[in-house]
Amino acid sequence: MTLTVKDPLGDHFKAFEAIEERTIDSSYAAIRVDGRAFHTLTKSMEKPFDFRFVQAMNAAARAAANAYHNVAFAYVQSDEISFILYRGSTGYPFNGRTQKLITLAASAASAAFAVSLERVDLESPPIFDGRIISLDSAIEVENYLSWRRLDCMKNAVSSCCNALFTQEELHGRTTRERQEMLQGTVFEHIDDGLFYGRFVCREVFEKTGPGGEIAQRHRWIVIPGDRKHAGSLIAGLPSV
Numbered sequence: 001m002t003l004t005v006k007d008p009l010g011d012h013f014k015a016f017e018a019i020e021e022r023t024i025d026s027s028y029a030a031i032r033v034d035g036r037a038f039h040t041l042t043k044s045m046e047k048p049f050d051f052r053f054v055q056a057m058n059a060a061a062r063a064a065a066n067a068y069h070n071v072a073f074a075y076v077q078s079d080e081i082s083f084i085l086y087r088g089s090t091g092y093p094f095n096g097r098t099q100k101l102i103t104l105a106a107s108a109a110s111a112a113f114a115v116s117l118e119r120v121d122l123e124s125p126p127i128f129d130g131r132i133i134s135l136d137s138a139i140e141v142e143n144y145l146s147w148r149r150l151d152c153m154k155n156a157v158s159s160c161c162n163a164l165f166t167q168e169e170l171h172g173r174t175t176r177e178r179q180e181m182l183q184g185t186v187f188e189h190i191d192d193g194l195f196y197g198r199f200v201c202r203e204v205f206e207k208t209g210p211g212g213e214i215a216q217r218h219r220w221i222v223i224p225g226d227r228k229h230a231g232s233l234i235a236g237l238p239s240v
């Protein structure tokens, strides 16, 4: 006997769900997650850069990068993380369903960030929103990263200036002028990982098993997000 279960309500709502469903099929994609109202979360933190906050953002990037097999690397700056995905020969996970891809990145980042930060208000835990961007070529990946890096550099200069100068002193000053104001101060040389942002990328290493067999493994490492490192990561992207 065949048991057929009719589910008219399910069919009804699945049809509505399908209307909202989009898929992605471009060669590359960026999923960017951003901390929700993190100006409030960071109010009592070290300014302009809080070491534990930076560590928690790196942890969030590693955790969410582990959620898909198609993540080439991630770029982290301030309270945002961009995951660079490639379609490759196997295609995107979940057949490229954007809602799945975005929500998974945002939830994995939120959970890992909260665990790493330890100090979490359960009534109002730190959460990330997300969006996805199609990138049709490696050049577009490069352009996308240049855009986010420029934002990082501008914000880094602004945050350092805000920590040292009054609003009157900064009023009407361009980023270049602000950068000059930092000469001779403690922020003259900002750490590269804070000034350019950071890449979280794979480092391959060999592990010897109990029988002496050698297996290749990878771990996520953090390197500065400057143009040179971007160039070598982009050159290593799968080209399909």
Ligand SMILES: Nc1nc2c(ncn2[C@@H]2O[C@H](COP(=O)(O)OP(=O)(O)O)[C@@H](O)[C@H]2O)c(=O)[nH]1
Pocket (backbone or CB within 6 Å): 034, 035, 036, 037, 038, 039, 040, 042, 043, 044, 045, 046, 047, 048, 049, 050, 051, 053, 054, 078, 079, 159
């Ligand atoms: N104190 C501190 N604040 C930071 C740090 N990194 C990022 N932020 C803050 O995080 C916020 C991120 O900006 P944005 O996403 O536009 O604001 P949001 O909408 O409140 O999340 C800004 O207020 C930054 O100053 C940090 O290392 N220390």
Ligand SMILES: [Mg+2]
Pocket (backbone or CB within 6 Å): 034, 035, 036, 037, 038, 039, 079
């Ligand atoms: Mg934010």
